Amino acid sequence: MNDRLDTLFVTLAAIPGLTVLRDEPLAPRTTWKIGGPAALLVEVASSDALVALVAALAAPAPVRWAVLGNGSNVLVSDRGFDGVVLVLTGALAEVSVQRDAFGPGRHAVQAGAGTSITRLLRTAKDQSLGGLWVLGGVPGTVGGAVKMNAGTRWGEAKDVLHAVQLATAHGLETVPVDALGLAYRHSDIARDAVIASATFAVGDADPDTRDELDRVLAHRKATQPLQLPSCGSVFANPPGDSAGRLIEAVGLKGHRQGDLEVSPMHANWIVNHGQGTAADALALIDLIRERVRAAFGVELRPEVQRFGDFGTLTREGTP
Ligand SMILES: Cc1cc2nc3c(=O)[nH]c(=O)nc-3n(C[C@H](O)[C@H](O)[C@H](O)COP(=O)(O)OP(=O)(O)OC[C@H]3O[C@@H](n4cnc5c(N)ncnc54)[C@H](O)[C@@H]3O)c2cc1C
Known part of the structure; x- marks a missing residue:
């Protein structure tokens, strides 16, 4: 942890309504169960505490930070997040x-x-x-x-x-x-x-x-691989088409990279069989984009948001 984060830890710990954790693992806080720790993770329990926190992050020198919700649409780097992750709780929930x-x-x-x-x-x-x-x-x-x-x-x-x-x-x-x-x-x-x-x-x-919600949930259960960790749909659907259809058409349904697999049930989902890494996820994302681009000329846009430093990762996931 750098000096700025060390000083910030002390400043933030003194603000009422904030709970500050060091080196907090992020994987358990995401639905994909992937990624390293946050240098600092701050649980924020009120709007006053949130305003004080955001001000403290901006001065005297800005620090890298990001908000984490339920972690259901994020890919956390294997190296984690070298900054401050905010989680909203208490009156903010x-x-x-x-x-x-x-x-x-x-x-x-x-x-x-x-x-x-x-x-x-x-x-x-x-x-x-x-x-x-x-x-x-x-x-x-x-x-x-x-x-x-x-x-x-x-x-x-x-x-x-x-x-x-x-x-x-x-x-x-x-x-x-x-x-x-x-x-x-x-x-x-x-x-x-x-x-x-x-x-x-x-x-x-x-x-x-009135029963629509029950119908929506039943439909999802029947069509989505909800029993394994994932981030839901990895790519946004291109206009007038479905990302899942394109991925299936290039033969990648069921394709595996390490412990990650393009779901055999829904090709726009990448499921984690246990030890999946961010490097594996990026490699699969790259492969899917390349194959779909080559076959259909369509540029798939990842919906999942990256958290942390992915800097020099190559297609094979080697730093
Ligand atoms: C099984 C499964 C099914 C899914 N189905 C759907 C679906 O049907 N439709 C759909 O749209 N998505 C779906 N998703 C994706 C995901 O659930 C949504 O994108 C959801 O809105 C993300 O919310 P989150 O709280 O988990 O955000 P996170 O994943 O924690 O964060 C997502 C982004 O929002 C930002 N963010 C979060 N909270 C705040 C805040 N308070 N202020 C500013 N920025 C914030 C984060 O910094 C990040 O950039 C699914 C995911 C899974 C795992």
Whole structure:
């Protein structure tokens, strides 16, 4: 750990609402179960603590940092993350409902960015709220779902989002959904902004679609390899096509690199049989992109976000 991180450890440990951990393994905090440790990992339990933290990361000298949600769309380097990883907990993982906040029958669901999508959906179901079921089965947090504009074949985060609160070195700011540049698995939210909370605008659950969530979850169980660690879809679908179809067409379904395998059930998923590494994952990603480019002239865009230093890794994964 460098001197700046050593000093930062002491500064951050003195801020109420922050829990600071050194050399914290990241693999168990991701759904792919891959990668090395974070030099510092800070659990943040309130918006005040978050604002103080972001300010401390920016001055006197900026330090490398990133937010980790549920780790369901990240590939952590085998060397880990030589900086500060932020995890939102406590009051930043709470959810509340204000009925009729946007007029009769239009309700506000306010959720800290650390809230799991499962908890958000349970609240919606318990309170007979509609709309949010389009995120059914996405194993992330509210922050990760907004940042990635997560979605399913039934809709995406931006369809139900009203606004977010962003924390930057300048404090907290409320930003309406239209200013976030949300598009298919993409947002324009700046790298140095933390989504602190999100407000969703939803109606009452439609009695005709009340069972939709159960149907969505059953469909996923039947079509996705949920029993092995993965990051879900590795690539975004190219316009008008499906990444899984293209990968299957170039014969890579079931292809293995070390302990990682292009899932025989769903070719856009790479599953980890136990000891998979980030180097193996990158090698498979490169191979898939090359083969699909050569066969179809299509450039697949990885959806998964890289965490840490991948610097000089070659195709074979040798540093
Ligand atoms: C089994 C499985 C199924 C999946 N199915 C789907 C699906 O149907 N649809 C879909 O869209 N995705 C799916 N995914 C991918 C993933 O669940 C989504 O992208 C999810 O939104 C990521 O949320 P997360 O909290 O895990 O974010 P992470 O993976 O932890 O982070 C993803 C990105 O968001 C950033 N981020 C996270 N929180 C914040 C915050 N508070 N402020 C700023 N930036 C933040 C991170 O820095 C990173 O860049 C699936 C993944 C798995 C493992």
